Amino acid sequence: MSVAMSLHQRRKRKNGVMMALCVIAAGIGLAWLALILGALIYKGVSGISPSVFTEMTPPPGDAGGLLNAIYGSIVMTVIGIVVGTPIGVLAGTYMAEYGRFSKLTTVVRFINDILLSAPSIIIGLFVYELMVRPMGHFSAIAGAVALSILVIPVVVRTTEDMLNLVPNALREAGTAIGAPRWVVIRSVAYRAALSGMVTGILLAIARISGETAPLLFTALNNQFWSSNLNAPMASLPVTIFQFALSPYEEWQQLAWTGALIITLTVLGLSVIARSLTGRREDR
Amino acid sequence: MTAVSEAATSSAMRAREATVRRFALTDMVFRAATRASAILVLVLLGGVAISLIAGSWEALSKFGISFLTTESWNPVTENFGALAPIYGTIVTSTIAIVIAVPIGIGIAVFLTELCPRPLRRPIGIAVELLAGIPSIIYGIWGLFVFAPFLQTTIQPFVIWLFKGIPGLDSLFAGPPYGIGLLTSSLILAIMVLPFITSITKDVFDTVPAVLKESAYGIGCTTWEVTRRVTIPYTRVGIMGGVMLGLGRALGETMAVTFVIGNAHRISASLFAPGTTISATIANEFTEADGNLYASSLVSLGLILFIITFIILAIARYMLLRIDSRTGA
Secondary structure, three states, X not given: OHHHHHHHHHHHHHHHHHHHHHHHHHHHHHHHHHXXXXXXXXHHHOOOOHHHXXXXXXXXOOOOOOHHXXXXXXXXXXXXXXXXXXXXHHHHHHHHHHOXXXXXXXXXXXXXXXXXXXXXXXXXXXXXXXXXXXXXXOOXXXXXXXXXXXXXXXXXXXXXXXXXXOOHHHHHHHHHOOOOHHHHHHHHHHHHOHHHHHHHHHHHHHHHHOOOHHHHOOOOOOOOOOOOOOOOOOOHHHHHHHHHOOXXXXXXXXXXXXXXXXXXHHHHHHHHHHHHHHHHHHO | XXXXXXXXXXXXXXXXXXXXXXXXXXHHHHHHHHHHHHHHHHHHHHHHHHHHHHHHHHHHHHHHHHHXXXXXXXXXXXXXXXXXXXXXXXXXXHHHHHHHHHHHHHHHXXXXXXXXXXXXXXXXXXXXXXXXXXXXXXXXXXXXXXXXXXXHHHHHHHHHHHOXXXXXXXXXXXXXXXXXXXXXHHHXXXXXXXXXXXXXXXXXXXXXXXXXXXXXXXXXXXXXXXXXXXXXXXXXXXXXXXXXHHHHHHHOOHHHHHHOOOOOOOOOOOOOOOOXXXXXXXXXXXXXXXXXXXXHHHHHHHHHHHHHHHHHHHHHHHHHHHHHHHHO
């Protein structure tokens, strides 16, 4: 009897210890998030001022802002999205609608999942070989192309997943009233999957607006205002990279401020994206 | 039937036929466009592989296989070897995975078994937000907050603790720089944690309730159910998640570039600065003068591409297996 009791107690104790460890693990995860966000806000907020949004990046040791970097980031992100989204949506459409059971779809899905997690610096090297080397100089358009290559797999994945969730009965109803396939896809399937597809695009924006590695040797950086797509262009992440590693205090402060701006943008986008699909899950 | 109505019918027929033909044409165009886009995804990956091979040709044909086994990296004498970056990449990723896997599984157990239902979604989202933070943010945080903290508190203590213990004293040898291999590993661990957590949580959710309930029914504790039922049932999926995390850690660039120290050498101590493949490329590519230098960096990229491709392919294969089981 006492043996059985002690075994029982030992099992209970072990359970208690392991479950406590799990709670601690969750605590660690949340603590990191709090620590990182806390440091960002602590160091970044003091640098937020109107001049950040109205002045150019300064030379070393001078005060200034991040206007050209913010502008460059927005321009390249927008081009990246505009180029990448249609390709991603069309590819996802093929996989979910026309070729749902074809061999091509299986292969594309596999390759797309690998592209999705492939190191972004590799994409930077690819675009360098593809565009920068033949053109002979760094350019904003090369940076935008690198970003669009990162957009495609995200959009392909979410488009396919969301279209697969659309009930077949809806498509059959469309076909039954005589609508051709592509009209059914456009007016029935896309409409039913819209919020999920928008989520995918938002997640893609969130991902590329913080990407640094693919821009390092495509768009490079530019200390001055430039709206020429055929010339090097500044971007927030690359500017942060350069300023944070510099020995100048003003630059480091601007790097923290830029880091705060990027993080708030990215986290804001992913929270919006999640709330779009979240409501569906709860239903 | 009059001639007039016959003519009207036939013209209506013709109009309908034209419409159907137009529909068929637009449908074909649309279908071709979607198919071309799908193929473009394949072309992209193929293009990446071809451009990397082409770019690395010069260095690889000069150094041959010894590129992989040479530690020296000297832009002045143009003698390049990939051993130090490969070593740094593998060491930092491995340590990161070793740290992140138990914590990730712990969080997944917490979320599926222990967490009160109303808190489940907020905590899950919070952990996933860690994945959304751009890597450069981890870098700047690691350099200015985390590394100084390690340098002044943890590292001196650990060096003091293991002093004189053979093996461990060289593994944790000073001086405490703050930056270095271990700091990078810790940052990487935080970065891959959300990937491992969310996949582990997803595969935990695929365990049939009946299996768990029957284990609880014969009197198992929560830990025993997790250890003996949930984890064995989801083993393949967890491995897939771990491989996916490993793939991320191997290719992670910016965060590591900030805190690794960028030193092309292999040292026994985890506190010493080192370098990884991606950090080397990020640091040196724009400054690489000379074709051989640039080509050597592209060769590093090719090596990284091959390693991550294999790891990610294994990960996807494992996750596919668990998907097909739940689908069945």
